[in-house]
Amino acid sequence: MAEKEHSPLFETKRAKGRVFYKVFSLSLFVGICFIWVYRVSHIPREGEDGKWGWIGMFCVELWFGLYWLLRHPFRWNPRFREPFRDRLSQRYEEVLPKVDIFVCTADPVIEPAVMVINTVLSVMAYDYPPDKLSVYLSDDAASDITFYALFEASIFAKQWLPFCRKFKVDPTSPAAYFKTIASSTHSSSHAKELLTIKKLYQDMESRIENAGKMGRVPEELHSKHKGFSAWDSYSSRSDHDTILQILLDGKDSSAKDVDGNVMPILVYLAREKRPQVPHNFKAGAMNSLLRVSSMISNGEIILNVDCDMYSNNSQSLRDALCFLMDEDQGREIAFVQTPQCFENITKNDIYGGALQVVYAMEFHGMDALGGPLYIGTGCFHRREILCGRKFNNQYKKDWNGCKNIDHMKEASLHELEEKSKALASCTYEKNTLWGKEMGLLYGCSVEDVVTGLSIKCRGWKSVYYNPQRSAFLGVAPTTLPQVLVQHKRWSEGGFQVLLSKYSRAWYAYGFINPGLRMAYCYYNLWVTLSWPTLYYCIIPSLYLLKGIPLFPQMSSPWFIPYAYVMLGDSSYCLMEFLWSGGTVKGWWNDLRIWLYKRTSSYLFAFVDTILKIFGFSESTFIVSAKVAEENVSQRYEKEVMEFGNSSPMLTLLATLALLNLFCLLGTFIKQVFIIEGGLRIFDTMALQVLLSGVLVLINIPVYQGLFLRKDKGRLPISVAVQSTTLALSACVLFISTR
Ligand SMILES: *[C@@H]1O[C@H](CO)[C@@H](O)[C@H](O)[C@H]1NC(C)=O
Numbered sequence: 050m051a052e053k054e055h056s057p058l059f060e061t062k063r064a065k066g067r068v069f070y071k072v073f074s075l076s077l078f079v080g081i082c083f084i085w086v087y088r089v090s091h092i093p094r095e096g097e098d099g100k101w102g103w104i105g106m107f108c109v110e111l112w113f114g115l116y117w118l119l120r121h122p123f124r125w126n127p128r129f130r131e132p133f134r135d136r137l138s139q140r141y142e143e144v145l146p147k148v149d150i151f152v153c154t155a156d157p158v159i160e161p162a163v164m165v166i167n168t169v170l171s172v173m174a175y176d177y178p179p180d181k182l183s184v185y186l187s188d189d190a191a192s193d194i195t196f197y198a199l200f201e202a203s204i205f206a207k208q209w210l211p212f213c214r215k216f217k218v219d220p221t222s223p224a225a226y227f228k229t230i231a232s233s234t235h236s237s238s239h240a241k242e243l244l245t246i247k248k249l250y251q252d253m254e255s256r257i258e259n260a261g262k263m264g265r266v267p268e269e270l271h272s273k274h275k276g277f278s279a280w281d282s283y284s285s286r287s288d289h290d291t292i293l294q295i296l297l298d299g300k301d302s303s304a305k306d307v308d309g310n311v312m313p314i315l316v317y318l319a320r321e322k323r324p325q326v327p328h329n330f331k332a333g334a335m336n337s338l339l340r341v342s343s344m345i346s347n348g349e350i351i352l353n354v355d356c357d358m359y360s361n362n363s364q365s366l367r368d369a370l371c372f373l374m375d376e377d378q379g380r381e382i383a384f385v386q387t388p389q390c391f392e393n394i395t396k397n398d399i400y401g402g403a404l405q406v407v408y409a410m411e412f413h414g415m416d417a418l419g420g421p422l423y424i425g426t427g428c429f430h431r432r433e434i435l436c437g438r439k440f441n442n443q444y445k446k447d448w449n450g451c452k453n454i455d456h457m458k459e460a461s462l463h464e465l466e467e468k469s470k471a472l473a474s475c476t477y478e479k480n481t482l483w484g485k486e487m488g489l490l491y492g493c494s495v496e497d498v499v500t501g502l503s504i505k506c507r508g509w510k511s512v513y514y515n516p517q518r519s520a521f522l523g524v525a526p527t528t529l530p531q532v533l534v535q536h537k538r539w540s541e542g543g544f545q546v547l548l549s550k551y552s553r554a555w556y557a558y559g560f561i562n563p564g565l566r567m568a569y570c571y572y573n574l575w576v577t578l579s580w581p582t583l584y585y586c587i588i589p590s591l592y593l594l595k596g597i598p599l600f601p602q603m604s605s606p607w608f609i610p611y612a613y614v615m616l617g618d619s620s621y622c623l624m625e626f627l628w629s630g631g632t633v634k635g636w637w638n639d640l641r642i643w644l645y646k647r648t649s650s651y652l653f654a655f656v657d658t659i660l661k662i663f664g665f666s667e668s669t670f671i672v673s674a675k676v677a678e679e680n681v682s683q684r685y686e687k688e689v690m691e692f693g694n695s696s697p698m699l700t701l702l703a704t705l706a707l708l709n710l711f712c713l714l715g716t717f718i719k720q721v722f723i724i725e726g727g728l729r730i731f732d733t734m735a736l737q738v739l740l741s742g743v744l745v746l747i748n749i750p751v752y753q754g755l756f757l758r759k760d761k762g763r764l765p766i767s768v769a770v771q772s773t774t775l776a777l778s779a780c781v782l783f784i785s786t787r
């Protein structure tokens with residue numbers, strides 16, 4: 050037994066084949082250096098064509114090369130983790146810590162109530178002692194429909210949790226379970242109960258959906274729960290009192306399931322909002338939850354999930370505890386991050402939504418350097434660390450001696466609700482450290498990343514756990530504008546982190562590994578790629594049209610480093626993509642999104658950030674993520690790109706696509722019909738032809754969307770007109786200038 054006590058609760062494996070990778074990337078780097086040397090040593094002389102174009106190419110290639118270097122810490126030494134749940138139960142089953150689960154929702158239209166309660170039900174049914182589990186729903190829209198749905202869920206849970214326990218249901222989200230079970234046959238007792246519970250669920254679902262359609266909760270239901278009276282004084286979602294309801298309190302007889310077992314605590318919270326007080330978005334909601342939950346259940350572990358991410362594995366809580374409770378290494382681990390996985394990714398993933406390389410590769414690499422980012426969902430935290438505790442070497446957590454202050458026992462439910470309410474008021478945070486040193490940090494649109502970084506700056510590490518079977522499954526964006534807007538927010542947030550006071554922290558403290566610093570830079574510098582990529586998409590093609598070479602010709606020895614770097618790097622990326630579970634077509638799609646992100650999302654994020662610095666607070670570009678509803682999901686399943694309403698982003702993308710098409714066509718026409726022996730261009734300007742050619746091939750969906758498709762998801766006519774005009778005039782202007 051004594052020996053067993055020392056066997057760790059998880060193991061760490063290193064990746065193989067790293068030597069090959071190191072040699073290969075060194076050779077690529079040599080190639081990149083040759084490219085730089087070529088650019089510097091071959092600048093056209095004064096008066097020669099293409100001098101400025103050439104210098105621009107050098108700057109762009111310099112930046113691409115330097116940025117490429119930042120990619121390496123991720124791939125140097127990836128680590129893979131494996132927890133041992135059975136050891137955890139052997140040693141700690143009796144003293145498992147309390148866990149508070151925070152689910153955040155913010156908009157009942159984008160995030161329908163039925164989806165939200167499926168997430169809530171799925172985490173309530175974790176394989177974990179229910180008296181140690183509490184689930185909090187933060188509703189930033191303060192929608193009575195969401196409250197009503199949660200109330201219905203609290204009743205349904207009394208049947209659902211025993212059902213899950215009896216038949217070892219997994220996934221524990223009812224909607225997902227009924228979907229997976231549809232095709233398989235089961236024992237008759239299961240089949241009978243399944244029918245009953247499915248009926249219950251469907252009735253509940255239609256009641257909630259009806260309320261949603263009517264836009265309000267039917268009057269006759271108001272008498273069913275006192276909580277509805279809170280909406281009597283409600284004026285709007287940005288102006289209301291705190292609404293806090295403990296729907297299941299874990300001890301009343303009304304909080305027992307049909308088998309008489311205790312149920313997890315279930316709480317609805319809509320924090321106070323006033324128009325004149327900044328609410329700090331999700332970070333503000335999380336901090337209110339932190340305080341309110343400390344009064345009600347005060348769990349030591351906090352799991353934070355988005356409302357669209359249901360649990361796909363009822364064991365993942367125990368998995369995470371293996372890391373946090375490990376006697377030896379657990380003491381320095383602040384949080385365990387799981388990857389964000391999606392249930393509705395199509396086979397070839399047209400929008401690159403799965404982020405496979407990030408989750409299958411890069412986060413493992415960061416794990417070796419001190420831990421992955423905190424990405425705001427699917428993350429298990431330790432409360433005291435999230436609330437600002439600093440690391441020190443003597444620190445050791447004694448899980449056996451955890452004393453749970455049980456406010457539940459002391460106060461009556463009503464008193465408890467009143468006391469907790471005060472913690473979610475607008476004014477509570479005034480003159481406190483909340484948002485600055487405690488809880489999630491304010492003032493950045495990627496509050497989670499900044500918070501994770503500040504935790505690392507306080508000396509802690511994090512762990513990345515990427516299980517075979519995903520811990521949580523969410524919904525990926527299904528239209529191009531959604532994807533572009535999402536990436537704009539991420540890249541803008543990353544850039545803010547770099548410019549903000551938090552970035553100083555990286556240098557001020559010795560805590561963060563230089564490799565990890567590079568990795569953070571890799572993500573935070575996304576926006577700086579916008580201008581170089583635009584340059585590479587425009588200038589070489591225009592010069593091609595004009596007949597001025599910007600790359601070495603094929604017969605020159607300088608051609609070799611270009612060919613090697615381009616070919617080597619793309620084959621490496623392709624291999625990595627396939628290794629992460631993608632398809633070849635998926636890689637091609639990913640490449641397209643990679644291009645679109647850089648030339649639109651990052652560009653707009655860059656411009657917006659700069660405008661903000663100079664005091665223009667409103668974004669000048671109105672970007673709409675809304676799309677025509679009709680048949681969107683059918684097209685998504687057929688992997689047809691959904692462009693949606695016209696927006697500056699789409700015009701930009703279409704212009705770039707057309708510009709390359711015109712340049713390539715113009716060049717061919719010129720060579721074949723006008724200049725004799727014109728095919729020599731394939732020697733003198735092979736790389737420019739190749740570059741334009743690839744850009745045209747990758748943009749095929751745009752041409753289709755502009756001119757061939759008839760459905761609602763095509764590019765709007767106005768975009769077609771604007772972009773054609775812009776692209777043509779750019780070509781004509783460029784040719785006619787000297
Ligand atoms: C989700 O869980 C089911 C079993 O419950 C499993 O078959 C499936 O592969 C999981 N999904 C993912 C993406 O891991």
Ligand SMILES: CC(=O)N[C@H]1CO[C@H](CO)[C@@H](O)[C@@H]1O
Binds near residue numbers: 393682
């Ligand atoms: C392929 C797939 O699973 N598509 C689904 C993605 O999510 C939307 C919204 O939940 C569904 O309508 C699709 O069927």
